[in-house]
Amino acid sequence: xxxxxxxxxxxxxxxxxxxxxxxxxxxxxxxYLYMQFALWNALFASNAEKNLALNHEETxxxxxxxxxxxxxxxxxxxxxxxxxxxxxxxANQLIRPMDFRTMIFSKHFGTTLIKTVLxxxxxxxxxxxxxxKPIVCDGQLGFGFVSxxxxxxxxxxxxxxxxxxxxxxxxxxxLNMLLAAIYKLLSGSWIPVAMFPDxxxxxxxxxxxxxxxxxxxxxxxxxxxxxxxxxxxxxxIVWIVILYIVMTVTWRIGKKKLIVQGG
Amino acid sequence: xxxxxxxxxxxxxxKKSQKKVAVDDISFTIPSGEIIGFIxxxxxxxxxxxxxxxxxxxxxxxxxxxxxxxxxxxxxQIMYKIGVVFGQKSVLCWDIPVLDTxxxxxxxxxxxxxxxxxxxxxxxxVLGIDxxxxxxxxxxxxxxxxxxxxxxxxxxxxxILFLDEPTxxxxxxxxxxxxxxxxxxxxxxxxxxxLTTHDVSDIETLCEKMIIIDKGSLIYDGTLGDLKDKYKTTxxxxxxxxxxxxxxxxxx
Numbered sequence: 001x002x003x004x005x006x007x008x009x010x011x012x013x014x015x016x017x018x019x020x021x022x023x024x025x026x027x028x029x030x031x032y033l034y035m036q037f038a039l040w041n042a043l044f045a046s047n048a049e050k051n052l053a054l055n056h057e058e059t060x061x062x063x064x065x066x067x068x069x070x071x072x073x074x075x076x077x078x079x080x081x082x083x084x085x086x087x088x089x090x091a092n093q094l095i096r097p098m099d100f101r102t103m104i105f106s107k108h109f110g111t112t113l114i115k116t117v118l119x120x121x122x123x124x125x126x127x128x129x130x131x132x133k134p135i136v137c138d139g140q141l142g143f144g145f146v147s148x149x150x151x152x153x154x155x156x157x158x159x160x161x162x163x164x165x166x167x168x169x170x171x172x173x174x175l176n177m178l179l180a181a182i183y184k185l186l187s188g189s190w191i192p193v194a195m196f197p198d199x200x201x202x203x204x205x206x207x208x209x210x211x212x213x214x215x216x217x218x219x220x221x222x223x224x225x226x227x228x229x230x231x232x233x234x235x236x237i238v239w240i241v242i243l244y245i246v247m248t249v250t251w252r253i254g255k256k257k258l259i260v261q262g263g
Numbered sequence: 264x265x266x267x268x269x270x271x272x273x274x275x276x277x278k279k280s281q282k283k284v285a286v287d288d289i290s291f292t293i294p295s296g297e298i299i300g301f302i303x304x305x306x307x308x309x310x311x312x313x314x315x316x317x318x319x320x321x322x323x324x325x326x327x328x329x330x331x332x333x334x335x336x337x338x339x340q341i342m343y344k345i346g347v348v349f350g351q352k353s354v355l356c357w358d359i360p361v362l363d364t365x366x367x368x369x370x371x372x373x374x375x376x377x378x379x380x381x382x383x384x385x386x387x388x389v390l391g392i393d394x395x396x397x398x399x400x401x402x403x404x405x406x407x408x409x410x411x412x413x414x415x416x417x418x419x420x421x422x423i424l425f426l427d428e429p430t431x432x433x434x435x436x437x438x439x440x441x442x443x444x445x446x447x448x449x450x451x452x453x454x455x456x457x458l459t460t461h462d463v464s465d466i467e468t469l470c471e472k473m474i475i476i477d478k479g480s481l482i483y484d485g486t487l488g489d490l491k492d493k494y495k496t497t498x499x500x501x502x503x504x505x506x507x508x509x510x511x512x513x514x515x
Binding site for chain 2: 002003005006007009010013014017087088089091092094095096097098256
């Protein structure tokens with residue numbers, strides 16, 4: 001167990017190494033948030049709010065919370081695994097008395113903790129000061145946190161599966177680019193999922209992406225019945241089970257497939 | 264710990280129906296506490312063999328037995344006992360101080376405080392790791408990085424140590440220190456050491472025995488002395504060149 005705590009600390013330390021990148025990340029989030037804010041305000045100003053699933057205020061609340069959440073949900077897991085496999089460094093990990101996946105998780109968990117402190121909480125403060133109207137539904141905040149934790153697990157499992165694809169493909173960044181675009185759209189980190197056209201909404205119901213952003217953000221920002229909240233949480237749990245099974249199979253087959261690169 | 268390898272083979276599948284035999288039916292025994300030079304020309308199957316001996320690759324045929332244990336049944340036990348140092352790849356965490364990696368390995372291999380202290384003293388005295396222990400590997404010179412890598416792989420007293428080109432690109436003085444250190448470890452802890460290298464002077468100073476492979480097959484397995492008698496010269500480099508040349512002609 002102690003070795004995984006060490007890896008968690010390593011995750012934290014590695015993130016803290018380059019202080020200029022910390023500032024750049026934080027500022028880029030503020031700029032992005034302002035851009036989203038301006039964009040949606042302009043869209044609503046030019047449209048008389050016809051046939052939209054969310055009204056102006058709900059949308060603004062949604063994009064604020066989604067952007068804050070993105071500071072901790074974005075992760076490097078795919079990149080880490082890819083470079084380990086591509087450079088052959090994974091051999092160094094596989095000869096250690098530890099579980100590779102638990103190691104990656106510990107490191108990712110450490111990084112997420114430090115991101116929460118460095119970006120997520122300050123951004124909450126900034127938006128709290130800048131935006132005077134209430135953003136969250138206080139009564140649902142507890143469920144919101146549970147949902148964020150579930151989303152964090154889903155996001156990790158998804159990244160792990162894609163990262164492990166490098167066992168077959170060796171180079172996965174073109175796949176990553178494609179999936180990243182789909183992910184950004186369908187997860188609801190850019191646009192509230194509720195605004196999607198019918199067909200896209202239906203397709204999305206069968207994909208795990210919306211469980212990462214759309215579900216937790218909606219629980220936090222939109223008043224809904226408790227029954228409805230629980231249904232959403234169950235959807236997330238089901239996705240965790242499915243992705244866990246897929247990940248285990250990918251790992252078992254992938255490990256056999258392994259050809260360590262170079263020398 | 265001793266290593267017994269019997270009829271080991273590995274075939275890589277290339278594109279459709281094409282195959283490359285990387286290791287072809289080789290057998291050898293490495294007794295406990297010896298330093299073995301494991302050599303062969305580039306592409307001979309050395310790395311593949313080492314990867315199978317460390318449990319990274321699964322062999323297509325044959326068996327590997329490490330003190331009677333095998334990777335299928337006793338994987339975890341074996342992992343606690345083996346150390347690996349690659350000259351061209353670092354095991355250290357790139358961006359954080361060397362000391363943190365050493366502490367990580369201490370926890371990972373469940374090293375007691377007293378053993379850890381004792382080893383750190385040795386690394387300080389013989390390798391001089393104090394100079395750079397608080398720096399991350401990305402700021403180290405190649406020689407320093409190599410010493411740090413050796414320290415990381417020996418902090419948990421492995422019984423078997425795989426050294427893959429440990430002196431590549433390293434200046435003569437550091438080379439000598441590293442060799443002295445390897446000998447010291449072998450003498451005092453009876454660590455079995457498998458050394459792969461293209462540097463003939465490494466082999467002459469460190470090894471009593473050597474194993475030579477080429478095109479995936481075993482060419483020689485015996486002492487350095489016997490090899491020199493057989494070729495009637497003491498120039499090891501010349502002997503090795505001869506063996507490699509014969510290999511090229513045979514398959515040309």
